[in-house]
Amino acid sequence: MAFAPMGPEASFFEVLDRHRASLLAALRGGGAPPAQGTRLASSSEVLAAIENTLQDVITSLARDEAPVFTIDNRSRWENIKFEESVGLQMVPDCTTRKIKSDSPKSVQKFALILKILSMIYKLVQSNTYATKRDIYYTDSQLFGNQAVVDNIIDDISCMLKVPRRSLHILSTSKGLIAGNLRYVEEDGTKVNCPCGGTAIAVSSNIQGIRNLVTDAKFLLVVEKDATFQRLLDDSFCSRMSPCIMVTGKGVPDLNTRLLVKKLWDSFHIPVFTLVDADPHGIEIMCIYKYGSMSMSFEAHNLTVPALRWLGLLPSDIKRLNVPRESLIPLTRRDQMKLDSILKRPYVAYQPLWRRELEMMVDSKMKAEIQALTSLSSDYLSRVYLPNKLKFGGWI
Numbered sequence: 001m002a003f004a005p006m007g008p009e010a011s012f013f014e015v016l017d018r019h020r021a022s023l024l025a026a027l028r029g030g031g032a033p034p035a036q037g038t039r040l041a042s043s044s045e046v047l048a049a050i051e052n053t054l055q056d057v058i059t060s061l062a063r064d065e066a067p068v069f070t071i072d073n074r075s076r077w078e079n080i081k082f083e084e085s086v087g088l089q090m091v092p093d094c095t096t097r098k099i100k101s102d103s104p105k106s107v108q109k110f111a112l113i114l115k116i117l118s119m120i121y122k123l124v125q126s127n128t129y130a131t132k133r134d135i136y137y138t139d140s141q142l143f144g145n146q147a148v149v150d151n152i153i154d155d156i157s158c159m160l161k162v163p164r165r166s167l168h169i170l171s172t173s174k175g176l177i178a179g180n181l182r183y184v185e186e187d188g189t190k191v192n193c194p195c196g197g198t199a200i201a202v203s204s205n206i207q208g209i210r211n212l213v214t215d216a217k218f219l220l221v222v223e224k225d226a227t228f229q230r231l232l233d234d235s236f237c238s239r240m241s242p243c244i245m246v247t248g249k250g251v252p253d254l255n256t257r258l259l260v261k262k263l264w265d266s267f268h269i270p271v272f273t274l275v276d277a278d279p280h281g282i283e284i285m286c287i288y289k290y291g292s293m294s295m296s297f298e299a300h301n302l303t304v305p306a307l308r309w310l311g312l313l314p315s316d317i318k319r320l321n322v323p324r325e326s327l328i329p330l331t332r333r334d335q336m337k338l339d340s341i342l343k344r345p346y347v348a349y350q351p352l353w354r355r356e357l358e359m360m361v362d363s364k365m366k367a368e369i370q371a372l373t374s375l376s377s378d379y380l381s382r383v384y385l386p387n388k389l390k391f392g393g394w395i
Contacts, residue, residue, distance in 0.1 A: 007241030008386075013217045015392045019270050020217075023306050027268065040207065041166040046124050049160040050117055057114075066102035069113055071159045073097050074294050082345035087290035087303035109152070112143065116152050123168035131170050131204070158297045164254065165207050175202035175256030176228060179237050179244035181263075183212040195241055197232050202246070206258040212266050216244045218389065219263055221307070223275040223284050225249040227369050227380075234381035240389070244269075251284055254295075257302045260288060264304045272310035272394055274385070277317060278328075278366035279337035282357070285309060290346050308394040311384065312369050314359040320384075326371040330364050352395040 060067040079094035101110045136149045157164040178199040186208025222228040228247035248256035275281030289307040291299045
């Protein structure tokens with residue numbers, strides 16, 4: 001395998017290798033679901049689902065009734081269950097909401113759902129693809145803003161019980177990837193991810209990439225683009241080679257989550273997150289690990305429960321004597337977010353997480369990863385992360 005440059009000596013990775021062995025043992029022992037997640041729907045299945053939905057509309061009109069779309073309610077915790085091996089999932093018999101064609105509050109959304117269903121039908125029928133942005137610009141005045149399109153596409157995916165990428169609608173990726181990884185795009189383009197000071201954009205068609213090859217010992221998911229770029233500038237990827245680094249530039253888009261999931265399913269290498277020691281960073285880590293409420297209907301395709309919290313831990317702030325002037329007081333919004341996270345079902349399965357969160361509550365302070373520069377300009381890349389990886393400093 002012709003990856004370069006070489007990183008630390010093999011002995012550096014002993015703890016990581018043991019961690020991977022324990023992950024593989026858990027998989028063999030039935031501690032995780034099948035690697036491939038939920039099967040994608042075929043074109044004929046998607047077309048049939050749309051036809052059945054429209055048939056219901058026609059039947060209602062024939063009966064002189066106002067048509068209604070019934071959609072699972074994706075925004076209520078009572079509709080969500082937690083499974084440690086998968087994450088947040090919708091319960092089978094969850095409550096629903098109705099998009100009525102005769103209600104002033106929902107008639108516009110009803111019409112927009114019909115319009116986008118028609119566009120999806122044509123895309124699937126012709127075996128062509130469009131981005132969510134393409135959909136929006138077909139009639140930007142009608143849709144109003146991109147968020148309206150994004151939400152309706154998710155609603156349609158949930159209503160049809162079809163994975164979103166089976167609808168032939170792609171998302172424009174914002175994530176970046178670097179490190180020891182090669183693969184082939186669906187159109188045959190060969191991609192060789194760089195190990196140096198640059199990165200490449202995450203593909204907009206994760207399902208289409210194939211022939212993935214890596215000898216990476218671990219995958220590091222970095223919350224923020226600024227931290228990701230700093231690690232590249234400090235040659236972290238080269239010095240820690242073989243490894244892979246990914247960033248979703250904040251809250252991850254669907255493609256970045258699909259990529260992290262695909263890398264885990266393909267290679268079962270340890271996956272770690274590096275996030276700010278604040279409620280927002282912890283929320284982002286939870287999305288990668290256990291998923292989000294709004295996409296809980298597709299949890300099997302998106303979550304990586306084997307992911308571990310590498311840093312920045314609230315306990316690290318105290319352990320490393322990070323100067324108080326480098327810390328930031330929690331806002332009222334931060335405190336509300338912390339309270340919300342502490343009440344989530346998965347925290348009961350993560351006592352070490354709870355301890356870290358309670359430490360933040362008690363201190364009333366948070367810290368960005370950049371706070372480590374108060375110790376030295378390259379402390380993160382040359383001391384903090386290497387020591388964490390070498391000695392197992394994750395939870």
